[in-house]
Amino acid sequence: MPELPEVETVMRGMRASLEGHRIISAVVRRPDLRWPLPKDLTKILNGRRIESFRRRGKYIFMRLSGGMSMLLHLGMSGRVTLDASGEVTLHEHVTFTTEEGRCFGLIDPRRFGAIDLVPTKEEDSHRFVSGMGPEPLDPAFTAATLAQSLAGRRAPIKAMLLDQRIVAGLGNIYVCEALFRARIHPATPAGILTMPAIRRLVRAIRAVLTEAIAAGGSSLRDYVQPDGELGYFQHAWRVYGRAGQPCPECPTKGQGADGTDACPGIVRITQSGRSTFFCPRLQTDPAAS
DNA sequence: CCCTACCCCTGGGGGC
DNA sequence: TGCCCCCAGGGGTAGG
Numbered sequence: 001m002p003e004l005p006e007v008e009t010v011m012r013g014m015r016a017s018l019e020g021h022r023i024i025s026a027v028v029r030r031p032d033l034r035w036p037l038p039k040d041l042t043k044i045l046n047g048r049r050i051e052s053f054r055r056r057g058k059y060i061f062m063r064l065s066g067g068m069s070m071l072l073h074l075g076m077s078g079r080v081t082l083d084a085s086g087e088v089t090l091h092e093h094v095t096f097t098t099e100e101g102r103c104f105g106l107i108d109p110r111r112f113g114a115i116d117l118v119p120t121k122e123e124d125s126h127r128f129v130s131g132m133g134p135e136p137l138d139p140a141f142t143a144a145t146l147a148q149s150l151a152g153r154r155a156p157i158k159a160m161l162l163d164q165r166i167v168a169g170l171g172n173i174y175v176c177e178a179l180f181r182a183r184i185h186p187a188t189p190a191g192i193l194t195m196p197a198i199r200r201l202v203r204a205i206r207a208v209l210t211e212a213i214a215a216g217g218s219s220l221r222d223y224v225q226p227d228g229e230l231g232y233f234q235h236a237w238r239v240y241g242r243a244g245q246p247c248p249e250c251p252t253k254g255q256g257a258d259g260t261d262a263c264p265g266i267v268r269i270t271q272s273g274r275s276t277f278f279c280p281r282l283q284t285d286p287a288a289s
Numbered sequence: 290c291c292c293t294a295c296c297c298c299t300g301g302g303g304g305c
Numbered sequence: 306t307g308c309c310c311c312c313a314g315g316g317g318t319a320g321g
Contacts, residue, residue, distance in 0.1 A: 076299095076316095091299085173314065273294070
């Protein structure tokens with residue numbers, strides 16, 4: 001679940017309360033997450049100092065003393081607790097304690113999340129992140145590079161943007177929101193997008209992610225910030241989860257002298273098994289005209 | 290290579 | 306109240 005803004009928020013929360021701490025215990029209650037946890041996780045982590053944090057796409061690297069990094073992925077339902085009392089809750093599969101007296105744990109009911117260890121020097125060649133596309137908030141992510149990645153592709157732009165090899169960190173919510181802001185129909189074959197459309201798309205992706213991070217992410221069923229605060233970007237969604245509701249940017253009702261321009265409201269369709277939300281009036285389908 | 294369908298897993302919500 | 310079906314933020318793999 002958590003997409004880039006939520007992962008960024010989680011990472012910042014961890015950084016604020018854990019940087020500089022020394023891990024003195026790691027308790028594994030369930031090793032069977034998306035992949036089995038490293039067998040000697042506890043032994044390897046014990047005694048290491050938490051030096052810094054880094055996010056790549058939807059993954060968090062926690063850099064530890066001794067040149068070791070712990071890689072963390074939250075899957076669909078993953079959450080990090082930062083609980084000074086150390087109280088363990090249901091589905092808290094791993095719990096760490098620091099010398100400074102703080103506990104942090106991974107809660108993940110669906111267990112699609114993952115934890116792995118990698119030498120810090122080899123972070124970028126870890127199989128989870130090698131082959132990942134550019135960071136969308138990095139200057140290296142431009143209309144030119146995105147156009148190059150989309151050239152010749154016939155898959156819908158929605159599916160392309162969910163592909164982490166094209167651009168890192170986007171998920172279902174922010175792809176829907178970015179396509180709406182860019183006025184692009186989600187079913188448009190990626191390769192036929194014009195350069196102006198791709199430029200709008202890059203701007204829209206940057207804007208929606210930046211705004212969402214500033215809001216502390218979107219609080220969904222499972223996700224809250226590590227400090228327990230709620231992100232509030234879900235109130236800023238314009239199309240996601242709003243099927244049947246009026247489009248926030250179309251005139252309401254009875255527009256145009258003959259009424260032909262009326263907006264039917266936000267529509268939900270299914271693309272490769274996942275829900276897509278869009279405004280059929282503003283996000284025009286090139287195949288329909 | 291490209292693309293779709295399906296699978297992993299648990300829980301919440303709506304309809305009956 | 307209970308049950309059953311659908312749905313959910315991700316992503317890897319198998320197969321056409």
